[in-house]
Amino acid sequence: MKLVVLFGTETGNAELVAEDIVDAVRAETEASAHDMADFDIAGLTPDALYLIVCSTYGDGELPNSAQPFANALREQRPDLSGVRFAVFGLGDSFYATYNQGSRLLAELLGELGARQVGEHGLHDASSGELPGDVALAWAKSILSQL
Amino acid sequence: MNTPSIAIVGSGPSGCYAAQALRKHWPDAQIVLIDRLPVPYGLVRYGVAPDHQGTKAVSRQFERLFEREGVRFLGNLEIGRELTLDELRAAFDIVLLATGLDGDRALDIPGERLPQVYGSGRLTRLVNEHPDEAGFSPRFGERCVIVGNGNVAIDILRLLLKPLDHYQGSDLADDLHRDLLSPPPREIHIVGRSPAAAAKFDTVMLRELAKLPGVAFRIEDLPADGQGDAKLDALRALAEVAPAAAERRVTFRFGWQPQAILGSIRVEAIRFTASQDEGALLLDADSVVSAIGFAERPGALPAREQLAGPRADLERGLLDAGLFCAGWFRRGPRGTIPENRNDARLVAEAIIASVEGGQIACGKPGLAALPDELLAGRVDYAGWQRIDATEQANAAPGRVRRKIRDRARMLAVAHAHPHGE
Numbered sequence: 001m002k003l004v005v006l007f008g009t010e011t012g013n014a015e016l017v018a019e020d021i022v023d024a025v026r027a028e029t030e031a032s033a034h035d036m037a038d039f040d041i042a043g044l045t046p047d048a049l050y051l052i053v054c055s056t057y058g059d060g061e062l063p064n065s066a067q068p069f070a071n072a073l074r075e076q077r078p079d080l081s082g083v084r085f086a087v088f089g090l091g092d093s094f095y096a097t098y099n100q101g102s103r104l105l106a107e108l109l110g111e112l113g114a115r116q117v118g119e120h121g122l123h124d125a126s127s128g129e130l131p132g133d134v135a136l137a138w139a140k141s142i143l144s145q146l
Numbered sequence: 147m148n149t150p151s152i153a154i155v156g157s158g159p160s161g162c163y164a165a166q167a168l169r170k171h172w173p174d175a176q177i178v179l180i181d182r183l184p185v186p187y188g189l190v191r192y193g194v195a196p197d198h199q200g201t202k203a204v205s206r207q208f209e210r211l212f213e214r215e216g217v218r219f220l221g222n223l224e225i226g227r228e229l230t231l232d233e234l235r236a237a238f239d240i241v242l243l244a245t246g247l248d249g250d251r252a253l254d255i256p257g258e259r260l261p262q263v264y265g266s267g268r269l270t271r272l273v274n275e276h277p278d279e280a281g282f283s284p285r286f287g288e289r290c291v292i293v294g295n296g297n298v299a300i301d302i303l304r305l306l307l308k309p310l311d312h313y314q315g316s317d318l319a320d321d322l323h324r325d326l327l328s329p330p331p332r333e334i335h336i337v338g339r340s341p342a343a344a345a346k347f348d349t350v351m352l353r354e355l356a357k358l359p360g361v362a363f364r365i366e367d368l369p370a371d372g373q374g375d376a377k378l379d380a381l382r383a384l385a386e387v388a389p390a391a392a393e394r395r396v397t398f399r400f401g402w403q404p405q406a407i408l409g410s411i412r413v414e415a416i417r418f419t420a421s422q423d424e425g426a427l428l429l430d431a432d433s434v435v436s437a438i439g440f441a442e443r444p445g446a447l448p449a450r451e452q453l454a455g456p457r458a459d460l461e462r463g464l465l466d467a468g469l470f471c472a473g474w475f476r477r478g479p480r481g482t483i484p485e486n487r488n489d490a491r492l493v494a495e496a497i498i499a500s501v502e503g504g505q506i507a508c509g510k511p512g513l514a515a516l517p518d519e520l521l522a523g524r525v526d527y528a529g530w531q532r533i534d535a536t537e538q539a540n541a542a543p544g545r546v547r548r549k550i551r552d553r554a555r556m557l558a559v560a561h562a563h564p565h566g567e
Contacts, residue, residue: 059350095353
């Protein structure tokens with residue numbers, strides 16, 4: 001099964017996390033990372049597992065690079081039944097809107113019939129932990145559950 | 147393949163993001179990030195507020211440049227002073243200037259030179275323990291007026307209001323905070339030129355203020371309409387914070403243009419006129435903080451305009467053959483860290499295009515062309531790691547770091563040889 005990591009980012013942290021995940025699993029699984037801004041939602045198919053890696057920006061909004069992806073989903077409302085995804089959010093618990101961006105995307109995909117697998121992973125920028133470390137542990141646990 | 151040697155002057159976010167993009171394209175190019183300070187990351191370390199560690203955490207991303215991707219750090223080297231820009235250009239195929247803009251924009255009104263008028267950039271560097279501000283000791287008095295309505299103005303407001311026990315997890319220097327704010331001002335006005343709905347600060351910055359204890363907020367000059375506007379709603383919500391014992395009062399004013407700071411030997415008041423009509427506003431004040439943006443200030447490097455050659459194309463960051471600029475130094479003092487990431491990537495693309503298009507001949511040796519005596523006494527990444535480790539080890543309880551403020555001490559720590567070396 002193919003792994004497609006889709007990242008939505010403002011500062012680039014989510015992009016590095018996505019690349020870390022791909023580097024770590026590439027030996028065992030076909031995997032690739034894509035900026036959501038460059039990803040056509042017609043490419044969301046049941047033959048892959050989508051790992052959504054997304055930050056939150058401003059007052060609980062989606063980061064810039066995730067917005068065209070979310071807008072396309074809202075406007076075209078494709079039937080995503082059979083599509084599976086897992087979500088890893090990057091946020092800062094300092095703010096009340098902690099990780100709202102990744103939750104927005106998870107809800108949107110769920111509404112359209114896609115199924116979320118595994119736990120919703122989270123990295124807290126205020127924790128001092130490296131996002132890549134937290135995300136890799138999360139990705140391993142997701143893959144082991146498949 | 148044509149692979150250039152690249153020197154980036156300034157190791158703040160724009161320089162680091164440019165290095166990322168250039169490294170992605172040229173895995174083997176020599177890329178050197180130069181900083182006039184012995185420590186990297188510029189604005190992330192010295193411009194982002196000490197209690198915004200989540201924002202500062204972007205430096206964890208930049209660490210990878212040095213730790214995994216072979217980018218070199220060359221700290222404690224000021225281009226224009228210890229090495230001329232021409233000499234640097236003679237050594238490297240590409241020189242990218244990403245030195246930012248750290249001068250406080252002037253208010254340009256009478257009274258601006260009174261001693262209790264402080265620039266927000268200087269204040270921000272002071273609370274971040276920038277070595278250049280060691281001798282700066284502002285006094286706010288009982289009544290302070292902040293001029294400006296951007297995020298930096300809110301950072302200053304929060305600094306003046308937030309008690310020490312709310313700085314858990316920050317890298318604030320407690321003694322510095324005590325010196326600065328004993329006693330804290332009790333009456334603060336924050337005054338912007340634009341109407342409230344057009345104020346530049348982010349809504350999330352306002353929400354953060356609502357958590358501060360013992361502060362009563364008053365919001366003046368709000369429009370009667372505008373329900374549902376997130377920023378106006380957040381302002382109205384602030385006004386509803388009504389602590390039982392308010393020790394300090396903050397008043398937001400909108401639509402006022404500063405005209406003069408009054409006082410003969412010290413600040414006594416500041417006078418505004420309405421941006422929209424003939425109205426006037428006079429506020430008594432013991433101090434004034436200007437937070438109206440940033441500008442170039444005379445430094446070691448020539449001004450950007452003087453560096454632009456006949457084929458300069460500022461839109462793409464091109465100043466002259468092999469000489470580029472990025473970030474605030476290119477675009478002016480606008481935009482957050484993410485916007486300057488896009489800026490740095492755009493300039494990196496222009497650099498790549500000019501090398502791939504054959505406009506720049508590659509082959510200059512880079513670091514190897516610089517004299518040994520110039521490189522002696524500089525700080526490399528391992529030296530910064532020693533400073534970093536020392537600062538983290540020295541953190542007070544509840545703090546993540548205690549910065550070394552003194553430049554000579556930074557150098558001593560950077561150059562100390564660990565056991566076994």
